Amino acid sequence: xxxxxxxxxxxxxxxxxxxxxxxxxxxxxxxxxxxxxxxxxxxxxxxxxxxxxxxxxxxxxxxxxxxxxxxxxxxxxxxxxxxxxxxxxxxxxxxxxxxxxxxxxxxxxxxxxxxxxxxxxxxxxxxxxxxxxxxxxxxxxxxxxxxxxxxxxxxxxxxxxxxxxxxxxxxxxxxxxxxxxxxxxxxxxxxxxxxxxxxxxxxxxxxxxxxxxxxxxxxxxxxxxxxxxxxxxxxxxxxxxxxxxxxxxxxxxxxxxxxxxxxxxxxxxxxxxxxxxxxxxxxxxxxxxxxxxxxxxxxxxxxxxxxxxxxxxxxxxxxxxxxxxxxxxxxxxxxxxxxxxxxxxxxxxxxxxxxxxxxxxxxxxxxxxxxxxxxxxxxxxxxxxxxxxxxxxxxxxxxxxxxxxxxxxxxxxxxxxxxxxxxxxxxxxxxxxx
Numbered sequence: 220x221x222x223x224x225x226x227x228x229x230x231x232x233x234x235x236x237x238x239x240x241x242x243x244x245x246x247x248x249x250x251x252x253x254x255x256x257x258x259x260x261x262x263x264x265x266x267x268x269x270x271x272x273x274x275x276x277x278x279x280x281x282x283x284x285x286x287x288x289x290x291x292x293x294x295x296x297x298x299x300x301x302x303x304x305x306x307x308x309x310x311x312x313x314x315x316x317x318x319x320x321x322x323x324x325x326x327x328x329x330x331x332x333x334x335x336x337x338x339x340x341x342x343x344x345x346x347x348x349x350x351x352x353x354x355x356x357x358x359x360x361x362x363x364x365x366x367x368x369x370x371x372x373x374x375x376x377x378x379x380x381x382x383x384x385x386x387x388x389x390x391x392x393x394x395x396x397x398x399x400x401x402x403x404x405x406x407x408x409x410x411x412x413x414x415x416x417x418x419x420x421x422x423x424x425x426x427x428x429x430x431x432x433x434x435x436x437x438x439x440x441x442x443x444x445x446x447x448x449x450x451x452x453x454x455x456x457x458x459x460x461x462x463x464x465x466x467x468x469x470x471x472x473x474x475x476x477x478x479x480x481x482x483x484x485x486x487x488x489x490x491x492x493x494x495x496x497x498x499x500x501x502x503x504x505x506x507x508x509x510x511x512x513x514x515x516x517x518x519x520x521x522x523x524x525x526x527x528x529x530x531x532x533x534x535x536x537x538x539x540x541x542x543x544x545x546x547x548x549x550x551x552x553x554x555x556x557x558x559x560x561x562x563x564x565x566x567x568x569x570x571x572x573x574x575x576x577x578x579x580x581x582x583x584x585x586x587x588x589x590x591x592x593x594x595x596x597x598x599x600x601x602x603x604x605x606x607x608x609x610x611x612x613x614x615x616x617x618x619x620x621x622x623x624x625x626x627x628x629x630x631x632x633x634x635x636x637x638x639x640x641x642x643x644x645x646x647x648x649x650x651x652x653x
Contacts, residue, residue: 220247220248221246221247221248221267221268221622222245222246222247222252222265222266222267222268223245223246223266223267223268223269223270223583223619223622223624224243224244224245224246224259224263224266224268224269224270225243225244225246225270225272225277225585225587226242226243226244226258226259226269226270226271226272227241227243227258227259227271227272227273228241228242228272228273228274228275228276228277228587228590229241229242229275229276229277229590229598229602230242230243230244230254230256230276230277230278230577231276231277231278231279231557231577231602231603231606232254232279232576232577232578233278233279233557233558233561233562233575233576233577234576234577234578236554236603238602238603239255239256239257240598240602241256241257241258242254242255242256242257242277243255243257243258243259244277244577244585246583246585246619246622247622248622249395249582249583249621249622250580250581250582250583250622251577251578251579251580251581251582251583251585252579253579254577254578254579268624270587270617272587274589274590274591275587275588275589275590275616275617276587276588276590276595276602276606277577277585277586277587278557278561278577278585278586278588278606279339279561279562279574279575279576279577279581279584279585279586280337280338280339280340280561280575280584280585280586280618280619280620281336281337281338281339281340281530281531281534281560281561281564281586282338282339282340282341282516282517282530282560282561282562282563282564282565282568282574282575283333283338283340283341283342283517283518283519283528283530283564284342284466284468284489284490284516284517284518284564284567284568285342285430285466285468285469285489285491285518285519285520286329286341286342286343286518286519286520286521286528287343287344287345287520287521287523288325288326288329288330288341288343288345288351288354288521289317289321289322289325289326289329289343289345289351290310290325290345290521290522290523290524291325291326291328291329291332291521291522291528291643292313292317292321292325292328292643292646292647292650293309293310293313293314293521293522293523294522294523294526295526296309296313296523296651297309297310297523298497298526300498301498301499302435302436302438302498302499302500303436303438305498305523305524310523313650313651316649316650317347317650318347319347319349319350320350320646321646321650322345322346322347322350322351323347323350323351323353323354324639324642324643324646325643325646326343326350326351326354326355327354327358327634327639327642328639328640328643329341329522329528330354330355330358330360330634331358331631331634331636331639332522332527332528333360333528333530334358334360334618334625334626334631334634335612335615335626335629335631336528336529336530336531336612336613336615337530337531337586337588337612337615337618338360338528338530339360339361339584339585339586339618339619339620340360340361340362340363340564340565340568340570340574340584341360341361341362341363341528342362342363342364342430342466342489342518342568343362343363343364343365344364344365344366344367344403344405344430345366345367346366346367348364348365348366348386348390349386349389349390351364352364352386352389352390352393352394352398355394355397355398356393356394356397356398357633357634358625358631358633358634359397359620359621359623359625359633360397360620360625361397361398361399361584361620361621362397362398362399363399363400363401363430363568363570364386364390364398364399364400364401365383365386365400365401365402365403365430366379366382366383366386366403367379367403367405368380368383368402368403368404368405368410368414368418369404369405369409369410370404370409370410370411370414370415371409373414376410376414380417380418380421383402383403383421384421384425386400387400387402387425387427391427395621396621397620397621399568399570400427401422401427401428401429401430401466402418402421402422402425402427402428402429402430402463403429403430403431404418404429404431404460405431405432406431406432406433406435406439407433407439407443407451407454407455408439408442408443412447412454412458415454415455415458415460416458416459418460419458419459419460419462419463420459422463423459423462423463427463428463428464428465428466428568428569429460429463429464429465429466430465430466430467430468430489431455431460431465431466431467431468432467432468432469433451433452433455433467433468433469433470434450434451434452434467434469434470434471434472434473434477435468435469435471435472435495435498435500436471436472436498436500436501437472437501439451439472440472450473450474450476450477452473452477452480452481453476453477453480456480456484461480461481461483461484461486462484464485464487464569465484465486465487466486466487466488466489466567466568466569467481467486467487467488467489468489468491468518468520469489469490469491469495469500469503470488470490470503470508471495471500471501471502471503472501473503473504475507478504478507478508478511478513479511481508481511481513482511482512482513485514486513487513487514487515487516487566487567487568487569488503488505488508488513488514488515488516488567489516489517489518489567490503490505490508490515490516490517490518490537490559491517491518491519491520491533492517492533492536492537492540493519493520493525493532493533493536494518494519494520494521494524494525496536496540497524497525497526498524502540502541502544505537505541505551506541506545506547506550506551509551509555514563514566514567515559515563515567516559516560516563516564516565516566516567516568517530517533517534517537517559517560517563517564518533519533529611529612530560530612531560531610531611531612531614532611532612533560534556534557534559534560534606534607534610535556535607535608535610537551537556537559537560538551538552538553538555538556538607538608539608553601553603553604553606553607553608554603554607556607557603557606557607561575561576562574562575562576563575582621582622583619583620583621583622584619584620584621585618585619586615586617586618586619587615587616587617587618588610588614588615588616589614589615589616590602590605590614592614594609594610595609595610615629616628616629
């Protein structure tokens with residue numbers, strides 16, 4: 220049994236809104252064995268690794284509930300455009316050129332960025348997903364992955380459905396349990412009604428959850444109402460999608476009736492504040508979600524619409540944005556924002572209930588931040604508020620996933636950073652050649 224002791228630092232368990240100004244964590248193999256307050260006074264014998272965390276803050280790893288990892292290859296290429304133009308005129312033509320090798324290296328770049336920034340679980344919906352799963356396995360990160368499904372072309376739609384089923388069989392539960400697979404019908408506007416029903420049925424047959432883009436823009440909602448006489452939320456309920464555990468990304472333009480449907484089926488929400496702002500999509504009614512008792516996690520979306528994968532930014536934006544748009548200074552308080560970025564994300568993804576917390580029995584996904592920096596002083600004040608309002612991804616020094624250290628002193632131990640940069644430049648030279 221591998222045993223690790225982290226001691227001497229601030230510990231924020233995210234079990235409730237309290238924390239330990241000094242505490243310790245004991246890891247045994249993949250899980251947390253003990254979390255305690257105060258100085259560790261036991262024997263150091265029997266530990267394989269002892270980390271003195273004085274001057275650091277320990278918290279659960281961040282959980283990114285929505286994204287498209289290999290869209291790192293599109294970062295900075297398709298900015299300042301409306302969603303449909305962004306997709307149809309910029310993203311999709313380049314994506315059509317991408318090979319499985321491109322997807323692999325794009326995912327490697329995304330995972331490198333996420334690990335260095337304290338994200339220990341990410342969500343992805345794309346294609347050539349075997350290569351994303353491979354990158355996940357090699358890097359040590361945790362992931363929730365889906366083969367994206369679109370139904371424009373019936374013959375191709377069947378092919379994508381079959382690929383999604385095979386991906387579940389090949390990868391769900393692999394990499395020491397770090398790879399989880401969902402079904403991923405892309406959206407109402409890319410999947411005709413009968414194809415959505417088919418996707419709902421295949422998810423039920425395979426007993427796996429669903430993730431789907433939903434109500435991201437006004438146009439999406441208006442077009443759906445014109446096609447079917449009902450909102451995208453009502454349509455998904457009609458076709459049986461919500462009979463499966465379902466995560467919806469965005470949910471920006473939803474009515475009170477839509478929210479009632481989501482609550483009725485315990486649908487979970489991936490809130491992507493930065494992406495929704497950058498694409499001019501709007502602001503999701505997160506206060507209404509929380510008041511309704513819906514589970515909300517945070518996501519970055521892809522790097523083409525953000526343009527980074529920094530979950531600390533999403534946490535801060537979630538805490539600030541809803542205060543402003545609701546004229547309410549207590550909306551989405553600091554603890555709620557931190558919780559959405561950690562345990563709320565785990566619950567939104569239908570993972571273990573204790574993932575995203577520091578407590579005995581939880582999977583040991585842990586990050587350490589350097590708090591010997593101006594923005595964390597005075598230390599005597601609320602460290603959870605410091606996390607929500609003052610921290611950033613560059614503060615992360617160490618990262619553990621499944622009890623294994625993946626980042627040490629800001630260096631990723633499982634990835635070749637320089638090689639990734641070289642491969643990205645090589646790939647983009649071909650993708651963007653005139």
